[in-house]
Amino acid sequence: MKSQRPSIDDLLAGLPTDVAPPANVWPAIAARLDPPARRSRHLLLAAGVAGAALLSSVLTVFVLEARRAPAPAATVAGAAVPAGQPADFGEPSDPAYVQAHAAMERTFRARLAGLDPPTRAKIEASLATIREARAEIRQALGASPSDPVLGRLLQSTLSDEFDLYDHVVRSTEPGQTRT
Amino acid sequence: MAVRGDVPAFEELYRRYAPRVHGLCLRLTGQREAAEDCTQEAFVAAWRALSRFEQRSRFSTWLQSIAVRTVLARRRGLRLVHEVGEPADGLPEVADPGHGPPPLDAERAIANLPEGARHVLVLVGLYGYSHAEAAELLGLAEGTTKAQLHRARMLLAEALDLEH
Numbered sequence: 001m002k003s004q005r006p007s008i009d010d011l012l013a014g015l016p017t018d019v020a021p022p023a024n025v026w027p028a029i030a031a032r033l034d035p036p037a038r039r040s041r042h043l044l045l046a047a048g049v050a051g052a053a054l055l056s057s058v059l060t061v062f063v064l065e066a067r068r069a070p071a072p073a074a075t076v077a078g079a080a081v082p083a084g085q086p087a088d089f090g091e092p093s094d095p096a097y098v099q100a101h102a103a104m105e106r107t108f109r110a111r112l113a114g115l116d117p118p119t120r121a122k123i124e125a126s127l128a129t130i131r132e133a134r135a136e137i138r139q140a141l142g143a144s145p146s147d148p149v150l151g152r153l154l155q156s157t158l159s160d161e162f163d164l165y166d167h168v169v170r171s172t173e174p175g176q177t178r179t
Numbered sequence: 180m181a182v183r184g185d186v187p188a189f190e191e192l193y194r195r196y197a198p199r200v201h202g203l204c205l206r207l208t209g210q211r212e213a214a215e216d217c218t219q220e221a222f223v224a225a226w227r228a229l230s231r232f233e234q235r236s237r238f239s240t241w242l243q244s245i246a247v248r249t250v251l252a253r254r255r256g257l258r259l260v261h262e263v264g265e266p267a268d269g270l271p272e273v274a275d276p277g278h279g280p281p282p283l284d285a286e287r288a289i290a291n292l293p294e295g296a297r298h299v300l301v302l303v304g305l306y307g308y309s310h311a312e313a314a315e316l317l318g319l320a321e322g323t324t325k326a327q328l329h330r331a332r333m334l335l336a337e338a339l340d341l342e343h
Binding site: 025 | 186190194197198199200201202203205214215218219222223226285286305332341
């Protein structure tokens with residue numbers, strides 16, 4: 001005799017495969033699409049306000065250089081590490097970098113303050129996640145200071161933070177349609 | 180046109196395929212915010228990889244594989260971060276077909292499955308992937324996906340008092 005209880009297959013067949021995303025997902029995606037024509041417009045705008053995008057480029061160069069640096073033979077700041085010593089995967093300490101980073105963060109904070117509270121909260125949450133991840137990676141590096149994978153992961157969190165700054169700054173440029 | 184960097188054309192693709200991608204991300208992650216992030220990341224990754232789309236497979240298949248990889252990559256990247264959030268928060272509420280457990284209970288039960296079992300159940304049981312396809316996407320042996328599917332079904336049956 002056939003059981004009266006529904007089966008797993010009945011259950012799965014009754015579930016929808018499509019679930020519409022919230023309306024705010026496309027604007028967030030659109031803000032990150034960067035075709036050549038749009039990039040040029042961004043650069044022109046950035047040249048006009050002469051600030052954030054330039055700093056972003058400076059930061060990007062630093063991050064890319066740090067990423068390219070062979071670990072653990074060199075630190076992300078570019079200084080050689082003596083053989084046998086753990087690599088320094090910490091944030092670059094070059095004064096130009098530090099200055100650029102601080103300026104970028106100031107711009108980011110100023111722009112963030114002008115956003116509506118839900119958007120601001122989401123961005124703050126993203127930033128907190130990145131920073132928490134970095135703190136945990138740093139902790140892990142304490143136990144394995146020369147682990148190149150952890151080092152790269154740490155650099156990736158630095159890059160993610162700059163990307164976040166950059167996205168906020170770019171998408172809130174004066175004259176830019178907010179997405 | 181989207182392949183040539185046309186944003187409106189890409190938006191059309193988004194409108195058409197986002198529900199499937201978001202549904203997949205939602206079931207794979209079991210969390211609303213994570214699913215939104217993964218949906219966003221998957222479309223951005225697809226945009227950047229559009230020029231490499233060779234049209235040997237369907238666009239939806241290609242896009243879904245990007246979504247699955249995005250979820251897995253995010254999971255690996257955030258393994259050191261304690262994710263917070265109510266499991267199954269934001270899962271879809273659909274009409275009760277009249278028998279069996281309410282769909283939301285089913286969604287919660289799926290979201291609460293162990294990750295490995297959930298991934299296989301979602302891909303094979305819900306989205307129709309073959310075991311070979313799921314195994315390739317998840318980086319598992321085909322036998323493992325079969326075992327995980329069996330485990331998922333047992334756990335679901337137990338949680339929802341269903342016929343296995």
